[in-house]
Amino acid sequence: MLKIKNLHASVEGKEILKGINLEINAGEVHAIMGPNGSGKSTLASVIAGKEEYEQTKGEIILEDEEISELEADERAHKGVFMSFQYPVEIPGVSVTNFMKTAINETRKAQGLEDMPAKEMLKKIREKSELLEIDRKFLSRSLNEGFSGGEKKRNEIFQMAMLEPKLSILDETDSGLDIDALRIVSNGVNKLRSKDNAVVVITHYQRLLDYIVPDHVHVLLDGRIVRSGGKELAHKLEEQGYDWIKEEVKVEG
Amino acid sequence: MELKDKLISSFFAFEEQVDVNNDVHQLRTKAIKDFETIGFPRKKEEDWKYTSLNSILKEDYSLFPKKESAIDYNDVKKYFIHDIDTYCIVFIDGIYSSQLSNTTHDKIDACLMSSALHSPKYKAIIDNYFDKITPKDSGLNALNTAFSKEGAFINIPKNTMADRPIQILNFSTGSEAALMVQPRNLIVVGENSHVQIIERHQSLTENPVLTNSVTEIYAEKRAQLDYYKIQNDKGSASLIDSTYVEQKQESFCSVHTFSFGGKLVRNNLQFFQRGERIDSTMKGITITEGKQHIDHNTLVHHIEPNCESHQDYKGIYGDKSTGVFNGKVLVEKEAQKTNAFQSNNNILVSDKATINSKPQLEIFADDVKCSHGCTIGQLDEEAMFYLKTRGIPAKEARALLMYAFANNVLDSVKIPEIKQRINKLIANKLNVNLGFDL
Numbered sequence A: 001m002l003k004i005k006n007l008h009a010s011v012e013g014k015e016i017l018k019g020i021n022l023e024i025n026a027g028e029v030h031a032i033m034g035p036n037g038s039g040k041s042t043l044a045s046v047i048a049g050k051e052e053y054e055q056t057k058g059e060i061i062l063e064d065e066e067i068s069e070l071e072a073d074e075r076a077h078k079g080v081f082m083s084f085q086y087p088v089e090i091p092g093v094s095v096t097n098f099m100k101t102a103i104n105e106t107r108k109a110q111g112l113e114d115m116p117a118k119e120m121l122k123k124i125r126e127k128s129e130l131l132e133i134d135r136k137f138l139s140r141s142l143n144e145g146f147s148g149g150e151k152k153r154n155e156i157f158q159m160a161m162l163e164p165k166l167s168i169l170d171e172t173d174s175g176l177d178i179d180a181l182r183i184v185s186n187g188v189n190k191l192r193s194k195d196n197a198v199v200v201i202t203h204y205q206r207l208l209d210y211i212v213p214d215h216v217h218v219l220l221d222g223r224i225v226r227s228g229g230k231e232l233a234h235k236l237e238e239q240g241y242d243w244i245k246e247e248v249k250v251e252g
Numbered sequence B: 001m002e003l004k005d006k007l008i009s010s011f012f013a014f015e016e017q018v019d020v021n022n023d024v025h026q027l028r029t030k031a032i033k034d035f036e037t038i039g040f041p042r043k044k045e046e047d048w049k050y051t052s053l054n055s056i057l058k059e060d061y062s063l064f065p066k067k068e069s070a071i072d073y074n075d076v077k078k079y080f081i082h083d084i085d086t087y088c089i090v091f092i093d094g095i096y097s098s099q100l101s102n103t104t105h106d107k108i109d110a111c112l113m114s115s116a117l118h119s120p121k122y123k124a125i126i127d128n129y130f131d132k133i134t135p136k137d138s139g140l141n142a143l144n145t146a147f148s149k150e151g152a153f154i155n156i157p158k159n160t161m162a163d164r165p166i167q168i169l170n171f172s173t174g175s176e177a178a179l180m181v182q183p184r185n186l187i188v189v190g191e192n193s194h195v196q197i198i199e200r201h202q203s204l205t206e207n208p209v210l211t212n213s214v215t216e217i218y219a220e221k222r223a224q225l226d227y228y229k230i231q232n233d234k235g236s237a238s239l240i241d242s243t244y245v246e247q248k249q250e251s252f253c254s255v256h257t258f259s260f261g262g263k264l265v266r267n268n269l270q271f272f273q274r275g276e277r278i279d280s281t282m283k284g285i286t287i288t289e290g291k292q293h294i295d296h297n298t299l300v301h302h303i304e305p306n307c308e309s310h311q312d313y314k315g316i317y318g319d320k321s322t323g324v325f326n327g328k329v330l331v332e333k334e335a336q337k338t339n340a341f342q343s344n345n346n347i348l349v350s351d352k353a354t355i356n357s358k359p360q361l362e363i364f365a366d367d368v369k370c371s372h373g374c375t376i377g378q379l380d381e382e383a384m385f386y387l388k389t390r391g392i393p394a395k396e397a398r399a400l401l402m403y404a405f406a407n408n409v410l411d412s413v414k415i416p417e418i419k420q421r422i423n424k425l426i427a428n429k430l431n432v433n434l435g436f437d438l
Ligand SMILES: Nc1ncnc2c1ncn2[C@@H]1O[C@H](COP(=O)(O)OP(=O)(O)OP(=O)(O)O)[C@@H](O)[C@H]1O
Pocket: A011, A012, A016, A034, A035, A036, A037, A038, A039, A040, A041, A042, A043, A052, A085
């Protein structure tokens, strides 16, 4: 589904991603872990198409199509979704209206008519129930005054509404209480299918107990330095990153 | 001939159209002399520093349309708030249109200035209120008073709720190559009475139109008035709107000004608080493009203690357009415990657009709460990225953010149909369909 080859990216002249290689197949869950500042959010943003980050080298191939030159919205139309580590507050636009715009713009790009209002309402009801979101919440301004956990839950609600092929969830677990973590993970799992893929970026093994990864990657200083199965996450939880840093130093 | 000279020499012709044997005409004759002395405002005047009338005064305006034009209601229906029952006072090229109007004398008066000026029934009201609060140092006011003849006359007697909103519509048909009109409105809201008014100026062709409008509003004790100005005229039409509001104790008045269209629009909006516990509210949304110039010049004069004023103006300026916000809050020494809030937030969408924002607080009382804030910014890049990752293209994302920026000004609009209408106008102006009913 997604192939990333030798990806380099810089911001303001500073290289942050230094040659990332990653292949994700439909139906898989990948976890990306790594110390603060190693480039996890940058990788997610570059895949999603953030212009501020300059892709200096490499390829991003989504289902046989090179998408590096596409705008963020065009990538979204092709099924890329990113749950933000820090969702942006948009006062004055309700969650519902925002979702209507997002869905209908995506449909427009795909040559489809606007979604009939009834169908839209039904979908909103279904997906908000899935994530146990109170209806009152949906008429509030997007993310404005939402608690940290509410913002994250709302991100996954958007994912549920948009039904992307590739979802990149950037620290969706941070800020969630134990019940919310279960609800949100459960939501993500329900949305999984053999045709889509999920990348979870996290610092904690806890999330991976719920959303069980097929592959775990360690990002260090802009490079993927280790990949393994879910046992790798357990090892990191117990031992931290020092051992990897040591090994990488020796190899380097 | 220069417009000023033309106006002065036309006064004799005008006198043949009106009854000259009454007090109002004495005001007119004095006013034309004042206009002759003062003339049109010039850029060196502090209040006109950023707005030059030169380009619009150059046109060769007709002052009196040669013929009465009729309009088919269906052609102009869209300019009415037509989905609710209203009274309508409609003028075509400055002349009353009985065919498009729906006036009343049942419990309230929503009718014509021309008849009110000469009817003995309204003499007391005219004597009491006409031309009492228009500042006399303004050449434009003097000019309007000199030619005052037609406009809306609204009188809500004591203890009366107007049973529907009242619309004042001024159409210009383009039957003249260029036309100048000078509507004069008088609105008196009696003690404990309520009314809602909607005003719109609309030209139907690309022929230049200059409107110099003066509205006096008097809100007696505990009166409540909501006034909505929809300014979405053609790019060839210019408007100078001067609205003066005098409020008595415990009255509430709000004026919402939605400025989307027009070549040059200048809004002079002044509130005078003569009583305690008064609330004066002014809100505005301005969205411009091309070379439009829109100027809001506001004043709240806090004269008595324990009153409030609220100002919230939002502006979005595109292309090479310019905006001006000049908001003055004057708190007299006696006006203790005044709460005066002013905010003016602007977004410049293009780097060739300009906004001149100048809040002025003059406070002579010591126990007051006054605040003002003015911001000028661009759209938030992170928010743009967020919306785009949800599949919303740049143009729509920009529009959505602009809509979101301006939107809370609509919270205080009490007529849902107006809110809906303004939302549509905003969407049109931003040239987007956002996939939900704005
Ligand atoms: N816009 C920017 N301007 C300057 N530096 C940036 C910018 N964005 C990211 N960086 C830098 O790039 C590096 C990687 O940041 P990134 O946010 O990708 O880290 P991360 O792995 O997601 O960290 P965390 O675990 O704390 O979320 C950091 O050193 C950060 O300071």
